[in-house]
Amino acid sequence: MPTAPLPPIATLGIDIGKNSFHVVGLDIRGVIVLRQKLSPGQVEARLANMAACLIGMEACVGAHHLSRQLLALGHDVKLMPAQFVSPFRKSHKNDFRDAEAIAEAVQRPTMRFVPTKSVEQLDLQALHRVRARLVSQRTAVLNQIRAFLLERGIPVRQRLRSLRQALPDILAQRTDVLTPRMTHLIExxxxxxxxxxxxxxxxxxxIEALVAADEACQRLMSVPGVGPIIASAMVATIGNGAAFQRGRDFGAWLGLVPRQISTGDRTVLGRLSKRGNTYLRSLLVQAARVxxxxxxxxxxxSFGEWLIAASMRLHxxxxxxxxxxKLARIAWSVLSQNRTYEPRTAAVMG
Incomplete structure (x- = not known):
């Protein structure tokens, strides 16, 4: 007897792995009608012949590329943060249960989704990650030089410029405490x-060349304290800011709001939550310190009066x-409303 055709798939959950993808499909009632393991090269071909459906994936390496491919096939693709999928996983963890949890989570109307990044955004993000790694390596080298000098009783100020200026004289004049081997190592x-x-x-x-040709980055640079690095990092991370309904949500996503622990009528605000994008948050804090x-x-x-009043009562x-x-919320407004920053100094003076 011929086998009955499978019910149409309404929702698909894909668990992305390094060498294999696990797919779980649900029908309109939420019953599992498909469980399949595919290689990365088979996913697009398998879904090309499938009717358009809702597809969920965790926002991870490779998810944005696959999302663009499936969107081109007509599917409705949603990416989600991994921490929001975990509560939907039942019992012990395995790849098929992860895919099932993704299929369950993507259907929730209150789920928070991650916009699919374009190729240009991923290129810009890659440049920032390479730059951050190089800066970290340079910091490690400077700390090692300073530590070697301290072991020989030669303290140097922490600023990069101070160490750069002091090193030639130290290597030339402090041969009384620096052995030839140590001098060679420092060189x-x-x-x-x-x-x-x-x-x-x-x-x-x-990065600066890309910023010069990007209109959104140019508008962001009108915000106080925002230069090419912060502007490009923000565009690479959130695009036009459409993932957030308001600037307050963006600030909370960055982890720049107090952690809230509340129950009943008692509200307790703690330290900064430090959630979200660590790199972008650190750049904005550095801009604020400047x-x-x-x-x-x-x-x-425009926030000058607030800043003066806050400086009298805050550490x-x-x-x-x-x-x-505040800078994050202003920057989100500039991105989402397609406008430049307006200081409004005349209104404040009036």
Whole structure:
């Protein structure tokens, strides 16, 4: 007897792996009608002949590429943060249960989704990740040089410029405590330092060239404290900001709001939640700290009066985090409303 055809698939959950993808399909009633393991090359061919349906995946490496492919086939593809999928997984963890949990989670009307990144966004994001790795390696080299000098009783100020200026004189004059072997080691580290500087400058120059040709980045750079690095990192991360309904949501996603632990009528606000994109949050906090160095210029900004009042009652670190949150909300408004930052100094003075 011929086998009965499978019920039409309404929802599909795909668990992405390095060498294999696990697929679970649900019909309109939520019953599992498909469980299949596919190789990466088989996914697009398998779904090309399938009727358009809702497809869920975790936002991870390779998800954005596959999402663009499936969107081109007419499917409705949604990406979700992995931590929001975990509560839907039943019992012990395996790949098919992960795919089933994804299929269950993607149907929730209150689920938070991650927009599919374009190829340009992924390229820009890759440049930032390479630059961050190079900066981290340079910091490690500087710390090692400074530690070697401290072991010989030679303290150097922490600023990069101070170490750069002091090293030639130290190597030439402090031969009484620096052995030839140690001098040779430090000279080798200086060569590594120079090479990393050149690599960082090259990647930074490439980012700045992309920023100069991007309208959204140019509008973001009108926000106080936002330069090419922050503007490009924000565009690479959130695109036009459509994933957030308001700037407050973006600030909370970055982890720039207090952690809330509330029950009943009692509300407790703790330290910063530090959730979301660590890299972008650290850049915004650094921008806020730079703005705080110039109190004479605070009144030039639309938030100048707030900043002056907050500086009288908040600790410097708390003030930096609060200002970073405000900068994030302003930047989101600039992106989502397709406009430039308006200081409104005339209105404040009036």
């Amino acid at each position: 080798g580290l200086m060569q590594d330092w120079q090479h990393l500087d050149e690599c960082i400058d090259a990647v930074t120059g490439e 703005l705080l160095l110039w109190p004479a210029k605070w009144r030039q900004h 410097h670190n708390v003030l930096a985090a609060a200002l970073a949150n």
